[in-house]
Amino acid sequence: MTTTELPRTVTEAPADTATHVVIGQRVAKIEGVDKVTGKALYGADTSRPGMLWGKMLPSPHAHAMIISIDVSAARALPGVFAVITGADLPTIVARISDTDAAPEEFDTPSRGKQILAWKKVVFFGQPVAAVAAVTQAIAEEALTLIKVEYSPLPVVIDPEAAMRPDAPLVQNAVYTETFSGKATTPSNLAKLTELSRGNVDEAISNSDVTVSGTFRTAMVHQGYIEPQACLAEYSADGRFTIWTSTQGQFGVRGGLSGFLKIPPRRIRVTASEIGGGFGAKGAMTLEPICTLLAYSAGRPVKMQLTRSEVLRATRPAPDAVMHVTLGARKDGTLLGARAAFIWDVGAYPGGGSVGGINCGFGPYIVPAYSYDGYDVLTNRPSTGAYRAPNGPQGAFAVESALDMLASKLGMSPVALRLKNAVREGDRNPSDVPYPRIGFRETLEAIENHPVWASPKAASSRPGWLRGRGVACGLWGGGVGTSMAHVNIGEDGSAVIVTGAVDLAGTRTTMAQIAAEELQIPFERVNIVQPDTDTAPFNNPTGGSRITYSLGTAVYRASIDARTKLKQRASQQFRCPADEVDYRDGEFWVRSDPSVRLTIGQVARSAAGSGDGPVVGTGEVTHLLRAPAFATQLVEVEVDPETGAVQVVNVIAAQDVGRAINPTACEGQIQGGVVQGIGWALTEGYVYDEQGRLRNPGLLDYRMPTALDAPNIECVLVEVPAIDGPYGVRGVGEVPIVPTPAAVANAVFDACAGRVTSLPLSGEPVILAINDTKSGVDRSQMVTFNLGPISTGSTGASETAVDEPKLATEVEDYCAEDDVAEPELE
Amino acid sequence: MRAFAYHAPASLAEAVAILRREGPGGRVLAGGTDLLVQMKERGVVPRYVLSLRAVADLSHVSFKPGRGLVIGSRASLTDVITNPIVVERYPILVESAGLVGSHQIQNLGTVGGNLCNAAPSADTAPPLIALGAILHLHSDQGERELPITDFFVGPGRTALGEGELLAEISVPEPHPRSGGAYERYTPRQEMDIAVASVASFVTLAADGSVAGVRIILGAVGPTPLQAHAAEAVLIGKRPTADVIESAAIAAVSDSRPISDQRGSETYRKHLINVLARRTLDRAVASAQG
């Protein structure tokens, strides 16, 4: 396929937004009718003849050896068609792939491989067996007939405790990974990341003012309302057909191909309508086990996680213990920063990332800094991506510390941030220079907003205290591979064909792009997202990449379609193509505008003349990242007697580059903000000493309701990105990054209580108020003393490096594992 | 959920006969908002379920002079909080029943069920205790009346005997110079379970002093607890701010909270102090006004 020449950076042309017809309009959601009438089909909404129901048996222990599993009674239950345990995995995969069984591959510390625990369980609720039966009730009964003998092992659920030399080992074969190589004895410290720039000790000691604090956030869940669901079928021709709630059908195909050891052509994946993902559904959850059950049972198998399974056994966001020290001149210029973050990545390695520090220090010019990141294993579900992975945690620590610094300096928190805000050309913590960005503009939008510029409003509730707080955040923006086709119909319509999942309303924005470039009404554009057999390849949706990356592909495909149509029109006009003009769906020869051909006519005659239908194609494999920044102003009211906190107002200023659909941009921002409010106030996993989750339900895992959410005013700043269509930037992830910190800063403004641990509503606020009254600075009292860290001894390595490594330009702003990729092991 | 036998008798007499015949191991189903959650998530597997849906006359909410407010055990929370008599004469019930769950839960859930489920945090219990409610129990041996103060035995355990079910709740007519208030602390505005709660009901004498008071604490003990020490502080005294504050402090000593995932013991005690004071303030204001 050929892509025609096109302007790579649309925004280098005069930013002529006044001439845009569809771009910038608040058009209605293209799939809205299906969703409001209940016709849209989500993961659990399809069936197949002869379908069975699959269920999994969870482990009641957080850490235990599996001594034996007896499934004979379960297998014998009438209506049960298949029972699988961890020990069966190598043989089933071997049969499916016609290879030799390789049990050692499943005896590795990989969550993607250990879809059922085999020799030991490492977190509470980890699946140890799966059944397929005629009804859900029979499947549940079969589970009760499975006899598992466990030998419990000591449990560790606190990451600081897990780093001590005497801590129980969560995995027997995880060796600390550092920039200088891998250790040779197993450890709970899965990875040690050391980044630095300049001489931070000197910078701190040269500072006029320093602040230090230790901040903690709890493990939280993405909270998608639709539990994972999957329907798998195996046919005699050796093909698997999968229907699943996922952020990427191609990711699932690739992941299953790797897991089952079969070529991708034997797997067809259709992505259902998705009921929320927020990063979590980029990894596979049910697909492998559902597939194996379908194969073993010889019938289609449907599975859906219960809510308690979702909370216990998917991939939550890691909690973090974060120490930050900032040093500045008395005029507020930051000189240096020291950070040490301990990430609890759960029972399998792979969850941590540098997103935390890139988001934490990223918005500011920090001449000298050091960052030590510890990814630590504990007996909890291994963690995954949640909307700007690790960004909110890092921002909570740094933005709280910045507020403390502003306080000490007697400076406005906004002025302090403006003083140190990065601009184009400044380098981020990974030493990559920022391209054109719109950060200062968001700070200025808040600074000039009446809620900030005027005196603080009085509290609306008698006896409550009102406060306002500010925080900033960024997300580097994703790219990835995207492709799109645009099929032109004989009625002058266009159908966009893409293999990307619509996670955040991107179907509509893609249709707007096509309508704009084809210059046809928005109502004449449709978009379909077929399965992996029929759709062009796309990386999974996530990392704020779709509007940016897929948008570029759709833009290119639309231009390609228009060019091909013009070529066909010129053949009909019998003149060179460069003498043909085009406007709003009509072609004409420049010298004779009286004779017109519509797109539909050109497409109709093309089919008849033997030239075939007109299909435009566009692909994207490399774009520069387009970082997006945000500044949020949060107003809270605090009941100083109970510690209750109500967020009463939010102003969210965000650089969206170009708002293709302002309603969609605002919706993304408002959703992220309310997730951030939940993270700040009420959400958090609670484990007991045996490592059992105490709140695996939506009553006690408290997500905000409509009464807990405020009005959220969005200020859409438009500083065009230098790449991509119209200067658009990804919108979806950055909104959650500043919110928890802004809430905590607002609470401090309200009641002078500095809460350094999330979730904060209730008791933590009372304690913080009391601390302030009695002059206790609890954050200073917590010593961040890691003691002797068990990293194992490092063997000699060929890649020994003298200095801690800085990320290269290729690695860019955020590590690739921030974009939720399905595991391919 | 797993298999069970399902019965839907058409009368109370038939219902208690089934309870006697089937024996232990069954559950009575009113609204189902607690029972179904227990059957799905907490491993409750009843042998049989006895539904009250077809029993006539169990959903009424009416006022009978001499008896007061009469609530059928199957009346939904919505039926109670929207009933004009309840709104006018028993506003504390509107406050409390209106806090249970969401609209959806209130449309399905019942006061009777909330009481028989006997969670220490049940929202309808403290106000009904404060109002001096009487429970009417039926079995195939006949009927009996039980003051609600004797009903809660432990977490999830009531004084219902074998084969006995709750038919009606009657709430005496409040004294003209009385008022009540209910407050609870929850992390979210709605859809939540009390971390601590207090119901205060105050009756004033003609000279403005406290003639009668009941202060009932929720979620800070195995059952709702009556704050006797707090009540003793108030009896016979004028309810000034100082007196109320002393009573609120005394209420803390009447509480027996535990630390769990919903709150620490210290914090719950702190909340009892605050909520007792606030409900007493409002109850007194309501009694005076």
Next chain:
Amino acid sequence: MAKMIVNVEVNGERQELLTEPYRTLLDLLRDNLSLTGTKEGCGTGDCGACTVLLDGRPVNSCLVLAPEAEGRHVTTVEGLAEDNRLHPIQTAFIEEGGLQCGICTPGMLMSAVALLRSNAEPSEQAIRYAISGNLCRCTGYDKIVRAIEVASKTMQADAAIASH
């Protein structure tokens, strides 16, 4: 396990459904009647994705035992549009951006419809209270509230026209 018949009217049509007693109204709707518009988000009445109208009142269908629906009237999201015309609340949700992923939308619409039938001009607080039993993770609720406000105005205008 012996099955029983449950007679229930769904979206105006009488249905005679075969089920074991331990299934729920949600199961009847989704599996017996293939009305998959109503969703299961939690199974315990904490998210509201399964909200339907039972005799006109919003309830969590996941908490209604199947036989409890005997003789009752159920309205689901599939019953909102009439003669292929969207209900004003459905139109308002689309136009105001009151939905993103859409999984909470059916339940949210049912709660909204019940509100507007009993309160033609609800305040913002009343709206937020009416939908406080419907969790949404995508929108932050802001545009859902706007959509319900817009729908209430549309419905009042329609009623004014109809009464003339």
